[in-house]
Every structure is written in C-alpha cells, then in structure tokens.
Amino acid sequence: MNGLSPKDARAINVRTVDYVADGLAMRGHLAIPAGAGPHPALLVFPEGYGLSDQAILRAERIASEMGYVALACDLHGEARELSGLEEVLEKLEPLQKSSACVRERVVPAYDALLAQPEVDPAKVGAIGFCFGGTMALELALTGRDIGAVVGFHSGLALTAPQDAPNIKAAILLLLGADDPSIDAEQRLLFEQTMRQAEVRWEMHVYGGVRHSFTNPRAHERGLPDWLRYDPIADRRSWNAMRAFLDELWAAPDGGTSVKTAMP
Template sequence: MTTTPTTVTTRTVEYPADGLTMVGHLALPAGSGRCPGVLIGPEGPGLNDFQRRRADALAELGYAALAFDINGGRWFTDPQEMLAYVNPLLASPDRMRDIGHAALDVLRAEPRTDPDRIAGIGYGTGGAILLELGRDGVDLRAIGTVNALTTGRPGEAAHIRCPVWAGVGSEDPIMPAAQRDAFTAEMQSAGVDWRLTVYGGAQHAFHHPTVAQTLLPGVGHHPQHAERAWRDVVDLLSECVPVAE
C-alpha cells in the first residue's frame, strides 16, 4: 500500500475474472468513512499508469476508485495482438459482463465504499464493459464512456437504470457517424437518460497519449479535448454521485 502527499492511499488488488488473474488499482481518499465508488475501465491495450492516475485523481476528489483490469495484468504494445484479444471480447457481452461484475464485487467489498453509490467510467473496451453492466440491470448511479459507442443485444438497453454520458471524437474511424447514430438510437428507444458529446477534430483514443502512439490508423492524442473530456467525466460524477450527499 502506498500513500500520496495528499493522503490518498493506493493498493494493487488481484481477483479472478474471465479465467485470468486480474490486477486492478484501488485508490481511496483520506479519512475513514464511507464514500461513493467509481469503476474505471481501461482501453483495449490494458491498464497502465494513465488510468491508475485517474483513479488517484478521483480519490483526491473523495471517491473510492478502482481502475480495473481486462486482460490479466498485460499491456499490449502490438496493435494486432491487442485486436486479436479485444475483438472476441467485444463480441461477447457475457464475457464483458463477467469482467465487469468481478471488478464491481471488488469495489463493493472495500469497506470504504458505499455499495449503493457507485458509478462507472470507461474508455474504449472498458467503456463497453460498463455499458454491458448497465444493460445487465446493475444499479449504477451513472455510466460515462469515451470512445465506446457500442450497442448491445436487442432490448437490453431498457435495463439501464442510470444516466449515460458518452464522448467521442468527430474524426474517430472506429466509432464513425453510423455507429454514433446506432448508439443514440438504442439509448433513445430504450428511454435512457443519455447525452453524447462529439469533440471536433479528435480521433480515436484522443484522451490517452500512450494509446495514441500505436500504429493503428485513426488514433491520435488531442490534449485540449482530453482535458475537456476529463472535466465532462468529473461533472457527470458530481451531478449523479456527489461526494457529499
């Protein structure tokens, strides 16, 4: 366990999911009382220090934050190897739900977490996993995603019980306009309280400088929009699961 100068405490947590030993990063705020929780889902390459720092930043704001793992502690540096792992996962809602439920169980079991006040934010594959938790009827306070406009099995979006915010780059070829339309149509027809923010000129993974260094086409970092997307995520949490309630 480590302690930051702002008294945020962090620790690595290992837990089973999808036939793997997942290696997550838990960050807790100062104090001893219960606080709202946030699940943070990483991109397809895996969990790295970028998302761990996001968990730490949310803990500084007063949240118990778990940056969860999706691939057994690995960080894929080869884009084709990453796609060979991620694409089958994205094609299996049940596998995604299993990974999400396992992480949720870890966060709920943390004594500092208020189990009735948990939200989820996710990026790419991690966002798709959180959307599947929503479609599975999990009682989350909010779901926020960046670069994850995935649609689910017919009719299951009606099980989503919380507001959904999604952010995407206008020049993202992986989440093009047709995918945006399909996602918003699904949310609207299901009666979900949804919002979509399109960041002009941004490509896929615009928020993440490390992922943006991959050789995949249509991937690129956009520092200004990255900061805006983070503020949008924090605003969503402040609205739907405030620290002081």
C-alpha cells in the same frame, strides 16, 4: 497530466485488489481518498491494450481530485498491458461478440469494488476508455445497481442492445467527431437505442478529434490518423465528467433512480 493545484489535491492511499474474472487472475489498482468514508466509487476500465499507466493514473486522479474511491480494472489478467495491435484485436474479438464473455470480465470487477469497506454502495459508477467504455456500458446492460456510466472515446457496439431497458445508470459519452472507429451512424444508432429504452443519456462530440484523445501515449502506437492525443478535448471531457457526476450524486438517492428523474 493531473493539472491539480495544491488546494485541490487530497492525500490518497493505494492497494492491489485481486479477483478472478472469466477464469483469469485479475489484479486491480485501488485508489482511496484519505478521510472517513464511505465514499462514492468508480470502476475505471482501461483501453483494449489492458491495465496501463493511463488507467492507473486516472484512478489515482479521481481519488485525489474528486474524493471518490476508484478501481483501475485489469482486462487481460495479471495486470498485463499488451503491446501489439494484432494481439489486442485477437483478445478482444470474443468479448466484442458475446455478452456472456464480456460480462464475465466486468461483473466480478463490480463485485470486487463493492466488497471494499470504503465504498458507498449507493454511489457506484463505471467509466472507461476506448473498449473500456464499452465494458462500462456492458455492465450497465446487466441491470446492476450503478448510477453512472461515462465513456471516453468509447465503442458503441453493444453485444446485447435488447438489454438496454435494464439500464439504471445515467450515461455520458465523450467522443471525437473524427474518430474513424465511431462514426456518425454508430452514434445515431446508439442514440436510438437509448431513446427507446428511456435511458437518461447525453453525448459530447469534439470536432477535429480522433480516437484515444485522452491518452498522452497515443502517438506511440504509430497510427496518427486513428489514435491521437488531444489535450483540449482531454481537459474538456474530464471536466464534463466531473460536472456530470457531481450533479448526479448530489441527488438524495445517489443517482440510482435516474429514469424516474428524467424530464
């Protein structure tokens, strides 16, 4: 999955980070590049099923390949990964309807990441997959001091779009054109919201690509017309994220003043 050559890979260390969010005992997986810090850092929010190998391996890949600290975040408590779609939808329903509920999950994760001594607080961002991308966007809506948000096949339905002017982050969305859960109308509405709030944003849309295109296990869910891995879109979206973050965090202020840097 990594596609790393030996010269690209860095040694990493990992540890568990325990925190409490929304009354749940959360257990995140922290990946740290070897070497002197502090380092840029990313929250990695998982798909709606919960903390899975996908999120954990992506966090480790970020640390090894990019030299950032990465925290693969818990979603349902005790590092659980749900198996049934009905249970997932039931668990996500209150988070999708209430900004207070979803923020009770994402803000403590952000605080837990900032508390790690290896983290450079001036270069912190959030990425996410599926509902995890929505969680990253919701964190940005709180006005927290994050420089970047990247959503892979991210849901675009925000609980509180009126809070978009609070966003300090630059946003990159990486979406499948044939994703039945994120249609062109939703993409247009999101674009309008970001424009009105004067947020720095961009969106890459991959033709012929469906939901969960970054997850090699997507076929295991048995929903091929909805969830389908696409290795080409996976590779291109990952490279797009790398270029986006490399450019953003090369700025003297670490990307924390992206609105003032807009053309």
